[in-house]
Amino acid sequence: MHFGKSHLEDKREDLRSHYGKIEKTAGVTALRIAFCLLLVVLVCGAGLVIGAVRGVIDSAPDISEANIMPLGNASFIYDADGNQVQKLTGAQGNRVSISIEEIPLDMQHAIVAVEDARFYEHNGIDPSGIIRAFVVGVSHGFHFTEGASTITQQLLKNNVFTDWMEETRMQSFKRKIQEQYLALKLEKTLTAEGENAKDVILENYLNTINLGSGCYGVQTAAQTYFGKDAKDLTLSECAVLAAIPKAPTAYNPKNHPEKNQQRRDKILNNMKEQGYITEEEYTIAMNDNVYDRIAMHTQSQAESAPYSYFIDEVITNLINDLMVQKGYTEVQAKNVVYSGGLKIYTTQDSYMQSILDTEFQNPENFPGEHADRSRLGAHRRAGRWRGTELQQRDAAALLPQQRSEFRSAL
Numbered sequence: 001m002h003f004g005k006s007h008l009e010d011k012r013e014d015l016r017s018h019y020g021k022i023e024k025t026a027g028v029t030a031l032r033i034a035f036c037l038l039l040v041v042l043v044c045g046a047g048l049v050i051g052a053v054r055g056v057i058d059s060a061p062d063i064s065e066a067n068i069m070p071l072g073n074a075s076f077i078y079d080a081d082g083n084q085v086q087k088l089t090g091a092q093g094n095r096v097s098i099s100i101e102e103i104p105l106d107m108q109h110a111i112v113a114v115e116d117a118r119f120y121e122h123n124g125i126d127p128s129g130i131i132r133a134f135v136v137g138v139s140h141g142f143h144f145t146e147g148a149s150t151i152t153q154q155l156l157k158n159n160v161f162t163d164w165m166e167e168t169r170m171q172s173f174k175r176k177i178q179e180q181y182l183a184l185k186l187e188k189t190l191t192a193e194g195e196n197a198k199d200v201i202l203e204n205y206l207n208t209i210n211l212g213s214g215c216y217g218v219q220t221a222a223q224t225y226f227g228k229d230a231k232d233l234t235l236s237e238c239a240v241l242a243a244i245p246k247a248p249t250a251y252n253p254k255n256h257p258e259k260n261q262q263r264r265d266k267i268l269n270n271m272k273e274q275g276y277i278t279e280e281e282y283t284i285a286m287n288d289n290v291y292d293r294i295a296m297h298t299q300s301q302a303e304s305a306p307y308s309y310f311i312d313e314v315i316t317n318l319i320n321d322l323m324v325q326k327g328y329t330e331v332q333a334k335n336v337v338y339s340g341g342l343k344i345y346t347t348q349d350s351y352m353q354s355i356l357d358t359e360f361q362n363p364e365n366f367p368g369e370h371a372d373r374s375r376l377g378a379h380r381r382a383g384r385w386r387g388t389e390l391q392q393r394d395a396a397a398l399l400p401q402q403r404s405e406f407r408s409a410l
Helices: 005-058 105-115 127-139 151-159 169-192 197-208 218-226 235-242 257-273 279-286 290-300 309-326 330-339 350-360 370-381 389-396 400-409
Strands: 075-078 084-088 343-345
Touching: 005 169, 075 330, 084 309, 105 151, 105 197, 105 235, 105 257, 151 169, 151 197, 169 197, 197 218, 218 235, 218 290, 235 257, 235 279, 235 290, 257 279, 257 290, 309 330
Parallel strands: 075 343
Antiparallel strands: 075 084
16 A cells, blocks of 8 residues: 555545535536426426416407497487488497498508508517517516507407406406407408408497597598598598597597697608508698698587477387387487487478477567576577477467467477
């Protein structure tokens, strides 16, 4: 045996090498264990997430039963000759739905250019938009204010998930997952049924959206702001309407024309950049004094008159008939009358009715009854007159030559 100094040093080196290998092996083993544990946690976490998402998706509405059409359409009353004499609207029911063929391409392209630039390219959801919104949110301290919803998702939110304004944060998260799932299913289902999915979605979306001033859908908005049908809108007018849905009160072109114009200009620029309009069309639209026309049309609109006694009686009788013959509650019957999109045809002779109204409003036909006339006028202005006792009593007070006209108008 050798116990020299050099030999001992060699032994120490061998021991150090041996222990170093053991430590190295232990470190590698620990690292492998840690990696395996992390992998297990990630797999379990992914499984839980996938399970949770699957549960959310399974609880989503059945797309075959989901109604994407807007709820609530204005009803109209017509006289004996088929002329419209009254429009009836309820809350969120001031809407006249029209087909995609009646909506100008400029209106379709304007809303796409500002709300969903890749609408014609994606299949219901826009992955690049989602990534963009996430990056912007992270870069702004996790304040996710950038929207990533497609027009398809917005349509589902408005017409299928109707309680979204009262959601908690968790309910909102759940609804967004379901929205994305149903958006894909909707476009796939419509295509499988032989429909033009984009046209169907855009038609229902443009008939649904809130366009300020109590207007829902582009047809009612076109009539309210411009006094024309949607099919007759100009490019500039289409851009004005497309500017409203983001914030219907803030971008109302009657009350806030400056803010609306800023967004309208952005929309026209988007349309030009996305190839929907030419430079010349852009210039003409930018120079259009559209807000002067809106102001003039607003001033020319007469204040809505209260319903006549005839219209009041028609409404009352129709509500009663729905309750008695159809078994509706009073609330259900009123909802149908004011928001059911009904066309109500009556026996009213509008010519005779106009004679009656003219003579009935002439105080000279009622000598000595000025007090009653004033009271009657106040009732009519308040929209409370129902043509019962006052109608019968004052009919008798009409001049003889007008009584036959009164009876005929009834």
